[in-house]
Amino acid sequence: MIVVAVFLAAAAGMTLIRIVRGPSTLDRIVAMDVLLAITVCAIAAEAAWSRDATGLPILLGLSLLGAVGSVAVARFADPAAARKSGTGVGES
Amino acid sequence: MAGARDRLVAVAALTVVWMLLWGVFSWLTLAGGLLVSVLVLAVFPLPPVTFAGRLRPVGLLRFAVRFVVDLWVASFQLAWTALAGRRAPRSAVLAVRLAVRSDLNLTMCAEAVSLVPGSLIVDLDRAAGVLYVHVFDVAGPADIARFRREVRGIERRIVEAVGSDAEIAVVGGGEG
Amino acid sequence: MLLGAHLVAAVLAPVLVRWAGPRAFYLLATVPAAVVGWAVTHRSGQWSQPWVPGLGLSLAFRVDTLSWLLVLLVGGVGALVLVYCGSYFAPGTEGLGRFAAVFTGFAGAMLGLVVSDDLLLMYVFWESTTVLSYLLIGHTGVDRPNRRAALQALIVTTAGGLAMLVGLVILGEHAGGYRWSQVAAALLDGPLLTVAVVLILVGALSKSAVFPFSFWLPAAMAAPTPVSAYLHAAAMVKAGVFLVAGFAPMVVAAGGAAATVWRVSAVGLGLVTMLVGGWMALFQNDLKLLLAYGTVSQLGLLTAVLGFGTAGTALAGVAMVVAHALFKAALFLVVGVIDKAAGTRDLRRLDGWGRRAPLLVAVAVPAAMSMAGLPPAIGFAGKEAVFAALLDAGVVGRLVLAGVVAGSVLTVAYTARFLWGAFAGRPAADDATVAAGADGSLLVAPAVLAAAGVAAGFGAQGVGRVLSPYADGFRGSADHLALWHGPGVPLVLSVLVVAGGLLLFRLVPAGRSGPRPGGRGYERVMTGTDRLAVEVTGATQRGSLPFYLALILLVLIATAGPAMVAGWPGSTAVRLWETPSHLLPVAVLIVAAVFAVPARRRLTAVILVGVTGYANAVVFLLHGAPDLALTQFLVETVTLVMVVLVLRRLPGHFSQRPGAWRRRIRVGIGVAVGTVMAGVGHLAVSARQAAPVSQAYPELVVPWGGGHNIVNVILVDIRAWDTMGEVAVLVAVATGVASLIFRRAGRLHRRGPVETPSDPPRDEPVWLMAGHTVEAGRRSTMVEVVTRLLFHVILLLSVYLLLTGHDTPGGGFTGGLVAGLALTVRYLAGGRYELAAAAPVDAGAVLGAGLLVAVGTGAGALVLGGQVLQSAVLDLHVPLLGEVHVVTSTLFDVGVYLIVVGLVLDVLRSLGAEVDRHAAAAVAGEPAPARKEELV
Amino acid sequence: MSVSLLVAVGVLFAAGTVLLLERTLTRVLLGVMLLGNGANLLVLAASRAGAPPIVGVADPERMTDPLPQAMILTAIVITLGMTAFLLALAYRSWLLTGHDEVQDDAEDRRVRELADRDEGSDAEALEAPR
Amino acid sequence: MGVTAVLDAVAGLCLLGGALLSLAAGVGLLRFPDLLSRMHAATKPQVLGLLLILSGAAIRLGTVVDITTLVLVGVFQLITAPVAAHMVGRAAYRAGLVRRELLLVDELAAARGREHGSGGE
Amino acid sequence: MTWLVPLPVVMPLLGAAATLLMFRRPRVQRAISVSVLTATLVVSAALLVLAAGGPLVVAVGGWPAPLGIVLVADQLATLMLVVSSAVTLCVLLYSIGQGGADGDEEHPLSVYHPTYLILTAGVTNAFLSGDLFNLYVGFEILLAASYVLITLGGTETRIRAGTTYVVVSLLSSVIFLAGIGLIYAATGTLNMAQLVERLDALPDGVRLVLQGMLLLAFGIKAAIFPLSAWLPDSYPTAPAPVTAVFAGLLTKVGVYAIIRTETLLFPGGRVADLLMVAALSTMVVGILGAVAQSDIKRLLSFTLVSHIGYLLFGVGLASRAGLSAAVFYTLHHIVVQTTLLLVAGLVERRGGSTALDRLGGLARTAPVLAVLFLLPALNLAGIPPFSGFLGKLGLIQAGAGEGSALAWLLVAGSAVTSLLTLYALARVWNLAFWRTPATDPAAAPLRSSRLMVTSTAVLVVAGMLFTVAAGPLYALTDTVAADLLARSPYVRAVLP
Ligand code: NA
Numbered sequence A: 001m002i003v004v005a006v007f008l009a010a011a012a013g014m015t016l017i018r019i020v021r022g023p024s025t026l027d028r029i030v031a032m033d034v035l036l037a038i039t040v041c042a043i044a045a046e047a048a049w050s051r052d053a054t055g056l057p058i059l060l061g062l063s064l065l066g067a068v069g070s071v072a073v074a075r076f077a078d079p080a081a082a083r084k085s086g087t088g089v090g091e092s
Numbered sequence B: 001m002a003g004a005r006d007r008l009v010a011v012a013a014l015t016v017v018w019m020l021l022w023g024v025f026s027w028l029t030l031a032g033g034l035l036v037s038v039l040v041l042a043v044f045p046l047p048p049v050t051f052a053g054r055l056r057p058v059g060l061l062r063f064a065v066r067f068v069v070d071l072w073v074a075s076f077q078l079a080w081t082a083l084a085g086r087r088a089p090r091s092a093v094l095a096v097r098l099a100v101r102s103d104l105n106l107t108m109c110a111e112a113v114s115l116v117p118g119s120l121i122v123d124l125d126r127a128a129g130v131l132y133v134h135v136f137d138v139a140g141p142a143d144i145a146r147f148r149r150e151v152r153g154i155e156r157r158i159v160e161a162v163g164s165d166a167e168i169a170v171v172g173g174g175e176g
Numbered sequence C: 001m002l003l004g005a006h007l008v009a010a011v012l013a014p015v016l017v018r019w020a021g022p023r024a025f026y027l028l029a030t031v032p033a034a035v036v037g038w039a040v041t042h043r044s045g046q047w048s049q050p051w052v053p054g055l056g057l058s059l060a061f062r063v064d065t066l067s068w069l070l071v072l073l074v075g076g077v078g079a080l081v082l083v084y085c086g087s088y089f090a091p092g093t094e095g096l097g098r099f100a101a102v103f104t105g106f107a108g109a110m111l112g113l114v115v116s117d118d119l120l121l122m123y124v125f126w127e128s129t130t131v132l133s134y135l136l137i138g139h140t141g142v143d144r145p146n147r148r149a150a151l152q153a154l155i156v157t158t159a160g161g162l163a164m165l166v167g168l169v170i171l172g173e174h175a176g177g178y179r180w181s182q183v184a185a186a187l188l189d190g191p192l193l194t195v196a197v198v199l200i201l202v203g204a205l206s207k208s209a210v211f212p213f214s215f216w217l218p219a220a221m222a223a224p225t226p227v228s229a230y231l232h233a234a235a236m237v238k239a240g241v242f243l244v245a246g247f248a249p250m251v252v253a254a255g256g257a258a259a260t261v262w263r264v265s266a267v268g269l270g271l272v273t274m275l276v277g278g279w280m281a282l283f284q285n286d287l288k289l290l291l292a293y294g295t296v297s298q299l300g301l302l303t304a305v306l307g308f309g310t311a312g313t314a315l316a317g318v319a320m321v322v323a324h325a326l327f328k329a330a331l332f333l334v335v336g337v338i339d340k341a342a343g344t345r346d347l348r349r350l351d352g353w354g355r356r357a358p359l360l361v362a363v364a365v366p367a368a369m370s371m372a373g374l375p376p377a378i379g380f381a382g383k384e385a386v387f388a389a390l391l392d393a394g395v396v397g398r399l400v401l402a403g404v405v406a407g408s409v410l411t412v413a414y415t416a417r418f419l420w421g422a423f424a425g426r427p428a429a430d431d432a433t434v435a436a437g438a439d440g441s442l443l444v445a446p447a448v449l450a451a452a453g454v455a456a457g458f459g460a461q462g463v464g465r466v467l468s469p470y471a472d473g474f475r476g477s478a479d480h481l482a483l484w485h486g487p488g489v490p491l492v493l494s495v496l497v498v499a500g501g502l503l504l505f506r507l508v509p510a511g512r513s514g515p516r517p518g519g520r521g522y523e524r525v526m527t528g529t530d531r532l533a534v535e536v537t538g539a540t541q542r543g544s545l546p547f548y549l550a551l552i553l554l555v556l557i558a559t560a561g562p563a564m565v566a567g568w569p570g571s572t573a574v575r576l577w578e579t580p581s582h583l584l585p586v587a588v589l590i591v592a593a594v595f596a597v598p599a600r601r602r603l604t605a606v607i608l609v610g611v612t613g614y615a616n617a618v619v620f621l622l623h624g625a626p627d628l629a630l631t632q633f634l635v636e637t638v639t640l641v642m643v644v645l646v647l648r649r650l651p652g653h654f655s656q657r658p659g660a661w662r663r664r665i666r667v668g669i670g671v672a673v674g675t676v677m678a679g680v681g682h683l684a685v686s687a688r689q690a691a692p693v694s695q696a697y698p699e700l701v702v703p704w705g706g707g708h709n710i711v712n713v714i715l716v717d718i719r720a721w722d723t724m725g726e727v728a729v730l731v732a733v734a735t736g737v738a739s740l741i742f743r744r745a746g747r748l749h750r751r752g753p754v755e756t757p758s759d760p761p762r763d764e765p766v767w768l769m770a771g772h773t774v775e776a777g778r779r780s781t782m783v784e785v786v787t788r789l790l791f792h793v794i795l796l797l798s799v800y801l802l803l804t805g806h807d808t809p810g811g812g813f814t815g816g817l818v819a820g821l822a823l824t825v826r827y828l829a830g831g832r833y834e835l836a837a838a839a840p841v842d843a844g845a846v847l848g849a850g851l852l853v854a855v856g857t858g859a860g861a862l863v864l865g866g867q868v869l870q871s872a873v874l875d876l877h878v879p880l881l882g883e884v885h886v887v888t889s890t891l892f893d894v895g896v897y898l899i900v901v902g903l904v905l906d907v908l909r910s911l912g913a914e915v916d917r918h919a920a921a922a923v924a925g926e927p928a929p930a931r932k933e934e935l936v
Numbered sequence D: 001m002s003v004s005l006l007v008a009v010g011v012l013f014a015a016g017t018v019l020l021l022e023r024t025l026t027r028v029l030l031g032v033m034l035l036g037n038g039a040n041l042l043v044l045a046a047s048r049a050g051a052p053p054i055v056g057v058a059d060p061e062r063m064t065d066p067l068p069q070a071m072i073l074t075a076i077v078i079t080l081g082m083t084a085f086l087l088a089l090a091y092r093s094w095l096l097t098g099h100d101e102v103q104d105d106a107e108d109r110r111v112r113e114l115a116d117r118d119e120g121s122d123a124e125a126l127e128a129p130r
Numbered sequence E: 001m002g003v004t005a006v007l008d009a010v011a012g013l014c015l016l017g018g019a020l021l022s023l024a025a026g027v028g029l030l031r032f033p034d035l036l037s038r039m040h041a042a043t044k045p046q047v048l049g050l051l052l053i054l055s056g057a058a059i060r061l062g063t064v065v066d067i068t069t070l071v072l073v074g075v076f077q078l079i080t081a082p083v084a085a086h087m088v089g090r091a092a093y094r095a096g097l098v099r100r101e102l103l104l105v106d107e108l109a110a111a112r113g114r115e116h117g118s119g120g121e
Numbered sequence F: 001m002t003w004l005v006p007l008p009v010v011m012p013l014l015g016a017a018a019t020l021l022m023f024r025r026p027r028v029q030r031a032i033s034v035s036v037l038t039a040t041l042v043v044s045a046a047l048l049v050l051a052a053g054g055p056l057v058v059a060v061g062g063w064p065a066p067l068g069i070v071l072v073a074d075q076l077a078t079l080m081l082v083v084s085s086a087v088t089l090c091v092l093l094y095s096i097g098q099g100g101a102d103g104d105e106e107h108p109l110s111v112y113h114p115t116y117l118i119l120t121a122g123v124t125n126a127f128l129s130g131d132l133f134n135l136y137v138g139f140e141i142l143l144a145a146s147y148v149l150i151t152l153g154g155t156e157t158r159i160r161a162g163t164t165y166v167v168v169s170l171l172s173s174v175i176f177l178a179g180i181g182l183i184y185a186a187t188g189t190l191n192m193a194q195l196v197e198r199l200d201a202l203p204d205g206v207r208l209v210l211q212g213m214l215l216l217a218f219g220i221k222a223a224i225f226p227l228s229a230w231l232p233d234s235y236p237t238a239p240a241p242v243t244a245v246f247a248g249l250l251t252k253v254g255v256y257a258i259i260r261t262e263t264l265l266f267p268g269g270r271v272a273d274l275l276m277v278a279a280l281s282t283m284v285v286g287i288l289g290a291v292a293q294s295d296i297k298r299l300l301s302f303t304l305v306s307h308i309g310y311l312l313f314g315v316g317l318a319s320r321a322g323l324s325a326a327v328f329y330t331l332h333h334i335v336v337q338t339t340l341l342l343v344a345g346l347v348e349r350r351g352g353s354t355a356l357d358r359l360g361g362l363a364r365t366a367p368v369l370a371v372l373f374l375l376p377a378l379n380l381a382g383i384p385p386f387s388g389f390l391g392k393l394g395l396i397q398a399g400a401g402e403g404s405a406l407a408w409l410l411v412a413g414s415a416v417t418s419l420l421t422l423y424a425l426a427r428v429w430n431l432a433f434w435r436t437p438a439t440d441p442a443a444a445p446l447r448s449s450r451l452m453v454t455s456t457a458v459l460v461v462a463g464m465l466f467t468v469a470a471g472p473l474y475a476l477t478d479t480v481a482a483d484l485l486a487r488s489p490y491v492r493a494v495l496p
């Protein structure tokens, strides 16, 4: 179990690095998605470990709605204008 | 009458979800599920989903098994690439034209293709029924051709699992 | 009492004046006349009624010799001046009604002042006279000098008054009461008494325009002449004299340092004032100003004499009070007559009025003789008595006498100048317009006053007898008052004074323009105050939000920091972590928070802050708070969407960061705040001794609250009152968001679904209600289909969370958030038309309905006889379905659910749809700020 | 209270403070959010970690204190509302001025300038003697 | 007894595999050169990883109530993850965040070029 | 009769819900608001009468103290309730008279009514709450509503000013919340009556920290120097009725919280000197600010800050006389400050501005307005016989009774502040009411409706009533002060 925790922790750490480093907002969004997925994993793993199901409703919420944030960002990314001004998603 | 069928399907599907949420299979849950589903559908109406096909257990199973296998294989390939792989693998953006042009089919294929590692839907063209897929780790034209085949295979299995007879005919004809 | 009559009269005055014009003054004059009538028949009396016992303030009145005398003067002079006003003002003069009201009110206040038995009540009237005199001096306020003089008088006398108030409080608090008798009976001693005495004296001197407060009085001559006559002869300034006279017996009897200070100040300053005022009067060309300086001088004399504190000086002093009131009022009124007739008060331009108006001279001369201290007027008797009393008062007395004599010389001199200036000379031949002379009716009042002065002179012995009870309050005995004492030193002095005065008058050149009213000190103090105000305000009121916040945080550091260090527990068992698994989310949280600070892109910062939020949620979960975790996850998602909705319009980068040192300061403050908060957190937790109240909850929630999830039972039952307030907060902010975004208030209706999308193209399968309205480039079939499939599922989940919350994590908040996110998904997939189609209701109505349900549930319990927000648990047996467990607090949760949905819907309508519309309008050419950068 | 939570509280407050002291309203908003999270954690720290406070699932002895949770939940939702409002404020500010920076108060600046020039107040100037 | 132990072991393996895949995702996210590659790394091992961990949890928890919930979680994740990936991927492609030199073929560019005349890339 | 206790909160909230549902029908909204606030006033008055027999305590939801939330209607709370609901009612009438309907950008009524009612509910909740966290919620309610009201119409100045207000308030809320968290951490309870005993048991250092946090949070809301500078920057820009009700009430809620917590939770005057120093600097800096202003609304905002110093002075003395005077002065100040700002609104409509350099001659052109300004202005300046004088007198007496050097300094400071208040207001009179303006006001004056003038006049008269009824009122505040100092009546009522 410790191994599981360490793996997940390492994954989270690397994801966090990507969030901090970017370089683009979409990179960060992707990384945040991954972080949420890792969180889901961690919660489920914790539930499995402790045989405690109280966290499961959280998983329902996360799995159904966790992506809404990144969809919102992606939805309002305006590539045309971004390209025009030269300061779009790709900039760090 | 098609509308009524669609609505019944919707209520049934939602009731199933409701019962799964509660995890209790009792008359009370069933009644509650029916009530809430009807209520939700009445308060927030949406255009009915016209589901022309029907569920085919064999096709469904075949799709599921193949999907899981694909998932495993591709996942570990990708994981391997990530953990130990070379730097900067090449990729490609491919256009794949589907045989059945319904939105539902388009979406289900897109979902399935997306879920299988190594491919990502970059765009889709509903009028032409084309998926634009970003494919990871492509070495050459052979890979490209293989990939197109894979996508069509996925489509066929999906249609065989849930499609109407007419659609199955289309896929069957389009194969090859 | 008669005070009430004054009040009523004052209130009615404007009405009367409007109705009867200046003749109303005659009617008003009956009120003070009635006072005189009362005083003639009653020599003493008292009446009291508690007012504010908690402050020792009572409506206590009493009349003794001193106050009786002043009642007489205040009422008599008041009545006469009002009569004078009746002829003085032309009908239709602007602001006459107001003037009449204020004047009558002033007379009443003055009356109240002298008959108050309660020192605080006296202060009440004292300040009333100040304020009313401000209004009288300012008059119509059109002229700048009037306004300035009024303000000056107000500030100076109020300043003195406040000092006096403090002095009075010192005495009263010691004595345990504020009656004159109480204070006198339990007089304080020691240095505090000295302080009190000085403070009271400051009040008295400022009111009486004694040095160094003299300057306001001459300036106040800007007021209409009747005002000057009353305020500055009989009324306002006499208040100070009255106070000196009132306190003198007490203080002098107390002896010690206080008495010495009292004597030195009152007498010394009084003499200085007398001399300086007299000297200034001598050089005035404006008759009114001349009289005003004369008043200053006389008030100095009165203060010195009354403050001296022997029986003799006391009697002489009150006699002089009578004299001064009579002659000064008369003379002012005479000047008014001249001014009105001649159109000027400048003695250089007045010529030959003695011949033109012999009656006027007949009135003026006796009054002037009283002023100069010539027989047979009361002024002579008074002055003689002063000389005599001072002669009897040892070395100090003689020293004072020397001053008084010198002052008297000046008095004679300026009196001469007055008479000469007003009446001497030959009339100019062409001056026909004013030749009619003075209006006879105007002369009634001054004539009566002058006659009274002479009559009092002849009846000096009677006056003395009547006033002597006052002098009995002092040690020693007073000579009786008389017009003729026989030859003696006082008479010699009187002769010398007259001679010297006339000589001095001859020496002063006539046409020299006199010195202007002083008050440079006052000016300096006031401009200094103003400058100080500007400097202090400029230094503290920076107008900068970061500055204010930094100040608050510094106060936090400065107060909590040292207290924390002081209270640091000696030894506590500190755990490194709650559980080891805490460390991961905590680490993520820390890293994200730290990197959020320097981020230059808005979205980067937003995402990093979002990550801290998610990490926080995990901490909650690990801590044993699944409800919190669920809520935090959902809230964080909703927040991210909201932020993105706004940020899509804002520039992508933050503008320039502040300079390095500013940044360092900020970081410094931040680190300090963080340290302090963590420190106090440790401190508080280690101080815990008692078990928390929540320990009782686990066994109560099921039987009382009908639920297993304690947190939810707390929210909807145990502390539902909090939740009710919290949803009110949400309703308010939702309303606010809409009011900020919908540019015109009328467009608030757009919170409702006013827009109906166009029909979708025929040939296309329809997934959403308005999916086709999204511009082609942004549409995605995949998104539309999935939204279509999942929308109802999400709603189902929200209902599930709502219903199950009482027993497992969930509840109205989370349910509402999920439902709100369902709407968000619709909006993201199909745009603003889709949102309108998804929720065809007004967001405000949803909020209102939710609030109604939530609060109504609470109120319903009240109506049903329970406690507000009390819940009931019902276990029903339904055939076929089995046991149904219903808790009424679920209904409350439904209200909460609706409000949260309403909030999200409102935000989507505002920050989503309406901002879309702004953007579309901007594209269409409506002027809007240009976007410099895009969102991502 | 454990050191890890203390540190988290401290960092959240520190970072929140620095952002709060900025002029850009977006940053201020983020600062408020961080401070809110910090305060929530501080409240949470009043209780020891334990089992979720759900009767029947966990032993009451092992349960963590539910009362701070209720407080935090209220605070979270209130902060959500405030965030929405601040965002609207930032947007409105941008709409009107083209940026979301908090400017200094104009009246205060005027008084400050008077102070710098060693002058009296405007009101005083109006009635100054001539 | 034996059954429980076996189930626990299976569950443990599932968890371990899931964690490993998550780790791989993290590594890929960090190592891959451009956004789209990183997205492959990020979203895909996640799907299987998540499913594995959910299965592990289902085995460990073992009650109907929890299993149904976990099934729903899995299904929801399978449906929503591709949508998010699609939206981000589309935005990335349109924003030009694709490293062209790494692309062997770009049929979308060709299609867009046809559509917009010379306007495309 | 305890069922009456929650009504001052519940009724406005129900009213808010109803007005939200009726948002398209301004007339109905008005009718609802007026009747709800009238009912609140009546209930408050009834509670005041009932509270004379001892505090009325309600355990909300039937959860007995200290388990749940209690509402405590003691004499202090009910006094505040009566005065505040009277003031809110008058201001409501004034704003209705001011008119403005949807479509008028400055005064969107469909937002105004619900928000105003929520504000009222927040204020009453803060007064009634016997639970520390619920006090926080009460504050949040009134703050949230105030954020909306202060930015009403969304003009540039209002946004700028509103931002300052909102952000500072948010910081104070964070500090308050953290303070509550710490108090709970240290004591395990939120019930104020129970906190009495549990806080007493804490080590001094910890108590001091907790006290400091709460004082800081309330000090910001009450606008105590140096936490006060935000106020004059934000209040004056809002619509007149909003400024009026903010100035009159919101800071007083902070003061109320200070009085309540300092006497009940942290007695013993450990920070008395600190409070006194703060009081002095608040008075002096505030009034100097007023002197430096040339706009009536801003000037009044500074006098507001300054006079908070008076209240703090009384609290700092921590004696019965001091508290009694502070409570009395608080009640007085609510009414008079509100009145003056309403008058400022009338002035703005009559003269087109509140800037002194643009006004003039109002005493001649608008004599009624002149009277309406003069009386409360004198009252504020503490001119007898008005209530401002009585309150100030009480404070000076209490200060003299205490007799320490600092107390004497404050007595002097009070006197100076009073004088400068008079100076500032007299200057307003000189310039705006007496002086003939150099130029004609550019904008045609807006007519003030009869309702506006009447409601202002009612408040002016209410201010006078404080003088007439000062005897019984002061006796009441005296018993309030005694109860506050004794603490036991409160504790016994809540935890029998
Ligand atoms: Na209950």
Ligand code: NA
Pocket: F140, F143, F169, F170, F171, F173
């Ligand atoms: Na707040």
